[in-house]
Amino acid sequence: MITDPARLLVYESDGLTAYRTAPRAVVLPATTEEVVAVMKLLHAEGIPVVPRGAGTGLSGGALASPGAVILGTSRMNRILSLDPENRLARLQPGVVNTRLSDAARPHGLYYAPDPSSQTTCTIGGNVAENSGGPHCLKYGVTSRYVVGLTVVLADGEVVVLGGAGADPY
Structure with missing residues (x-):
């Protein structure tokens, strides 16, 4: 899990850098089972989750909502x-x-x-x-x-x- 503010900077925007929001944290699961565990935990705590691929989109789809955790899929690359x-x-x-x-x-x-x-x-x-x-x-x-x-x-x-x-x- 990434929580260091300096390391979170890269996750503040997608390809459309005009809009930025800082996520609470970033998780990088490698398996579906890890995604399930993360989603169950964050759901139980009422924490919103935003999925993110490579962050190249131009629509803001990977931008974190306030207090959200980004679930990055970069390690799920098989x-x-x-x-x-x-x-x-x-x-x-x-x-x-x-x-x-x-x-x-x-x-x-x-x-x-x-x-x-x-x-x-x-x-x-x-x-x-x-x-x-x-x-x-x-x-x-x-x-x-x-x-x-x-x-x-x-x-x-x-x-x-x-x-x-x-x-x-």
């Missing part, structure tokens, strides 16, 4: 599986866009949403912002490529939405 035949990947939210494309490239595939921050932004942030990029008119935005999510709710409950067999259309 590609869990890659299934080129079915064009599916299971990822943790901290996987950087270009890392997914690099992993898929040997199979003639890539991750189509390509925001200008694709070398830094993460899949979790893309899902939160429904990111696109210069090719979104042709290929669509992030929601077109998500067939399932495992979500940890504010009280720590884990919910699975969709899945590999889900019809994305």
